[in-house]
Amino acid sequence: MLYSKQTLRLAAAALVASASVEAFAPSPIASAAARAAPTSLGGYTDSRSIVDIPTLDFSACTETSCDTADLDAEVDTFADPSDRMYSAADWAHNMKSLPNSTILRQTRGPVGWIAAWSTLVSVVHNLCATGGMGNIANGMCLGATPHSLIASSIGLLLVFRTNSAYQRFSEGRKTWEQVLNTCRDITRMISVYEREVGIQRKQRIQRLLAAFPYLLHHHIRPRCLDHKQCEEIKETPYSLLLNEPRPISGDAKSKKKSTRNCWVDKRALPWCLLPDSVLTKCANSHNRPLWVTDRLGLEFTEISYNNNWTSRERLDLLKSASKLTECIGHCERIHQTAVPLNYARHALRSLTLWLFTLPFGLVDKIGLLTGPVVGLVAWLLFGIYQIGHTIEDPFKGSLRLTDMCNSIYRDVMHGDRTEAGMRRESAFRKDGEKEQDWESVGNAFGLGWTEQARESLELYNEQLVLSP
Numbered sequence: 001m002l003y004s005k006q007t008l009r010l011a012a013a014a015l016v017a018s019a020s021v022e023a024f025a026p027s028p029i030a031s032a033a034a035r036a037a038p039t040s041l042g043g044y045t046d047s048r049s050i051v052d053i054p055t056l057d058f059s060a061c062t063e064t065s066c067d068t069a070d071l072d073a074e075v076d077t078f079a080d081p082s083d084r085m086y087s088a089a090d091w092a093h094n095m096k097s098l099p100n101s102t103i104l105r106q107t108r109g110p111v112g113w114i115a116a117w118s119t120l121v122s123v124v125h126n127l128c129a130t131g132g133m134g135n136i137a138n139g140m141c142l143g144a145t146p147h148s149l150i151a152s153s154i155g156l157l158l159v160f161r162t163n164s165a166y167q168r169f170s171e172g173r174k175t176w177e178q179v180l181n182t183c184r185d186i187t188r189m190i191s192v193y194e195r196e197v198g199i200q201r202k203q204r205i206q207r208l209l210a211a212f213p214y215l216l217h218h219h220i221r222p223r224c225l226d227h228k229q230c231e232e233i234k235e236t237p238y239s240l241l242l243n244e245p246r247p248i249s250g251d252a253k254s255k256k257k258s259t260r261n262c263w264v265d266k267r268a269l270p271w272c273l274l275p276d277s278v279l280t281k282c283a284n285s286h287n288r289p290l291w292v293t294d295r296l297g298l299e300f301t302e303i304s305y306n307n308n309w310t311s312r313e314r315l316d317l318l319k320s321a322s323k324l325t326e327c328i329g330h331c332e333r334i335h336q337t338a339v340p341l342n343y344a345r346h347a348l349r350s351l352t353l354w355l356f357t358l359p360f361g362l363v364d365k366i367g368l369l370t371g372p373v374v375g376l377v378a379w380l381l382f383g384i385y386q387i388g389h390t391i392e393d394p395f396k397g398s399l400r401l402t403d404m405c406n407s408i409y410r411d412v413m414h415g416d417r418t419e420a421g422m423r424r425e426s427a428f429r430k431d432g433e434k435e436q437d438w439e440s441v442g443n444a445f446g447l448g449w450t451e452q453a454r455e456s457l458e459l460y461n462e463q464l465v466l467s468p
Contacts, residue, residue, distance in 0.1 A: 106390075107382040110352070115375030118359040122370035125363045141364040147354065154354055157347040158384045161339065165388040168334055172394035175330040176404050179216070182323045183209045183408050186296075189317060191428045196309035205299055208292050210412045211270035213405040215282075216289040216328060220335045220395050224262035238266045243284050269409065289328050296321045335395055339388075351381055 086094060098104065104111075121140065128137035190197045190205055197205070217223075222244060225233070233239045244262040264271055271279060278295075285291040300317040303309060338344075355378050363370045391398045414424035 103383045103386050103390075104379065107379060107386050110382055111375055111378045114355050114378040115371050117356060118374035119368075119371030121359040122363050122368050126368060140360055142357065142360040144361055147358060147361045150350075150354055154351060154381070157350060158381065158388075161344070161347055161388040162384055164339060165390075165392040169391040169394040169398055171330070172334050172399055175327050175334075176213075176399065176401070178323060179213055179327045180404065180408055180411075182320050182327070183212065183412050186317060186320045187412050187414070189313070189320075191425070193309060193313065194428070196306060196313075197303055201299060201303065205296065206412055207273040208296050208299070210409045211273045212289055212292045212324060213401075213408045214270035215292060216331060217395075217401045217405055219287065219289050219328070220331050221401070222262060225264060229265075230263045233265055234263065240264050240266050240271055240279065240283055242288075243286060269405075287328070290325065293321050293325045293328070296324070331395065335393060339392055348385065351385060355381065 125137050125140050128134070128140070186209060187206065190202050194202055224230075224242070224244075230239075240263065242262040242264060266272060266279070274282060282288050282291050297318060300314055300321065303314065305311070355374065358374050358377065359370045362373065366373060390396075395401060411424065
């Protein structure tokens with residue numbers, strides 16, 4: 001009974017954790033749409049003509065992907081419909097979608113091997129028991145004690161790995177939230193002080209801000225053109241070669257660093273936001289998002305002082321640029337620092353050995369059902385381990401970085417070229433508004449408020465005394 005309770009506890013914990021993985025894995029519909037839709041970091045071609053981009057100098061371009069209207073129509077800044085929260089009432093839908101489970105697809109290899117091994121053990125045990133070789137059959141049964149003693153330790157290893165991985169996932173999401181908020185704050189600042197900043201400098205800052213999230217995405221997850229796309233545009237003026245650092249080889253004697261070729265399309269975001277003179281400098285940098293923050297700092301310091309623009313406003317913008325630099329460091333830390341290798345290997349080895357020996361503890365009790373039962377337990381436990389591996393680096397697909405980049409692009413480039421972008425720009429314009437318009441809305445206290453109630457509230461507010 002002790003053995004059965006330990007196994008049931010592990011299975012229940014694994015079932016709960018496995019059910020939550022669909023919130024992190026991209027849905028098949030979203031993945032198919034992402035493959036069919038034009039990418040924002042390369043390989044995007046369109047048959048429409050160029051939109052009006054004053055700072056671009058692509059005289060040979062006849063096609064472009066920098067169409068803000070398309071982004072407004074195709075990209076939704078709200079939650080994806082597939083990112084729903086599942087309740088107990090959705091049990092039938094979750095069971096029906098089990099064949100499409102990402103975790104099941106990723107763990108089918110080890111689960112299949114363990115299920116086959118368990119089936120083989122049960123068949124051999126059954127043949128020995130019925131063929132007069134009872135001593136061999138009894139020797140194959142280990143009993144419940146060994147696995148019961150190790151079950152709690154295996155559970156702690158899996159829980160610790162999953163929790164640490166989720167903390168990294170949460171930290172990555174908070175970092176990109178800070179990128180979004182900081183870009184919005186800088187855009188508001190330069191829009192409020194548009195006269196002091198200047199129209200041209202404001203446009204340059206907007207384009208640098210809009211390019212920053214895409215460059216940060218490319219920095220932690222490079223997305224270069226494939227061989228076929230590269231051959232199509234390599235000899236055209238649309239191609240751009242980036243200076244990408246290659247990981248250092250394992251040869252300790254070799255100190256020479258080399259670069260690998262990474263080609264992108266100038267007509268795609270974010271490369272189309274920068275003129276050739278600036279784009280060449282940015283492409284030659286190993287850390288392009290850091291290059292953008294440095295250029296933003298230069299733009300901020302070149303704004304001349306006047307009565308409305310003082311060192312206080314300049315320092316506020318420089319602090320915002322420093323926040324973006326901190327976000328680069330946070331993303332690099334999460335992406336470059338994995339879970340300690342010794343811990344990951346020990347957890348996986350312990351789990352594998354526990355599952356491979358589990359049939360010897362169950363075969364005398366459930367017989368030929370050992371294969372399916374152990375296969376189910378293997379799927380549950382390997383699912384927990386795979387969840388931790390999947391969200392350990394949230395930039396590999398757990399976070400929809402492209403959607404966040406598009407959201408920042410639309411909020412930053414408001415009113416730059418399209419009528420749709422004026423939705424936010426209109427907040428900084430009072431054209432067609434009058435002071436009398438605010439009086440036409442009636443009593444500010446709303447319906448149901450009497451004049452006596454309003455006077456009582458005003459009297460109460462006058463009698464309020466701030467505590468020392």
